[in-house]
Amino acid sequence: MKGANSYGQLGLGHKQDVFQPEALKEFAGNQKTLRNVAGGGGHSSVITDTGELFLCGQNKNGQLGLNHTEDVIHFTLCSSLSGCPIVQVACGWDFTIILAGNGHVLSCGSNSFGQLGVPHIGRGCSVPQKIESLKDNVVNVAAGLRHALAATDNGSVFQWGTGMVSHAKRTCPEKTIPPFLGAKEPCKVTGLENIQVKSVTSGSYHSASLTAEGELYVWGSNKHKQLVSKYDFVLRPQKIDTHYFLDEKIRRVWNGWTHMVAQTGTASETEYNMQKYFCLDDP
Structure with missing residues (x-):
């Protein structure tokens, strides 16, 4: 672990910035394998x-799910989830989205923008709460600055949190804003009908979904041209043409604050014979 550490987010037991990688003592040599x-x-x-x-680090909004709001400088077990195996976690600016092995999604932290997907909670909560309105089994989750996403086992995508809607209204003042951009609980993303989505990712104000066929759909802020569109804001999912990826299928996607990285390959899902990486951002 290295980098900024103002809140103890490196889990090293202090709050000083770290300039060289350091091993986490909690996990080194104890035969615990980290999966996510x-x-x-x-x-x-x-x-x-x-x-x-x-979890560790800043916790003023309860985003660590530890039933308190004090910062934590060591990685600490979320004991409220004991007996509930977790398969994926996504961290937003001040909230956390948790995917359990049974396909249920939980959330904790700030809810000022509806990013927890649980409307009856006020400004936030410090214990993970199940998002009851997500009825289908979820297979993948993502978190942006103040919004979140979930892909279900039937290929649908849901979004919640109002963090993107002000950008949409400012950039597209005369256009109708899709409901999913301003929803405070999971709302189906329109424009992906008859498409089998397998995973979702998110930057600060943009979102992306990757289909089972290796196609990439994107929407949200395009201020830095990370969505490969002529528009400054893409209101609904738009497919990025495959010629940008040398007509290869996309295998994986990662998002930064205002950029995206895509990996393509001609091999199977489990073993790549050839792979390329493409960065979508400012020239």
Whole structure:
């Protein structure tokens, strides 16, 4: 772990910035294999191969799910989820989205923009709450600055949190804003009908979905041309033409604050013979 550490988000037991990588003592040599790692505005999370969720860092909105709001400088087990194996976690600016092995989604932290997907909660909560309105089994989740996404096992995508809607209204003042951009609980993303989505990713104010056929659909802010569109804001999912990827299928996608990275390959899902990486951002 290295980098900014103002809130103890590196989990090293202090709050000093770190300029050289340091091993996490909690996990080094104890035979715990880490399966998923995620970072938010000032907090971090890891999932072990046994489905345990550990978090650390900034916690003023309860985004660590530890039933308090004090910052934590060591990776700490989320004990309220004991007995509930976790398969993925996504960290937004000041909230956390948690995917359990049974396909249920939980959330904790700030809810000022409806990013928890649980409308009856006020400004936030410090214990993970199940998002009851997500009825289908979820297979993948993502978090932006103040919005979140979920892909279900039937290929649908849901979005919630109002973090993108002000950008949409400012950039597209004369156009109708799709409901999913301003929803405070999971709302189906329109424009992906008859498309089998397998995963979702998100930047600060943009979202993306990757289909089972290796096609990439994007929407949201395009201020830095990360969505490869002529518009400054893409209101509904728009497919990025495959010629940008040398007509290859996309295997994986990652999002930064205002850019995207896509990996293509001609091999199977489990073993790539050839792979290329494409960065979509400012020239």
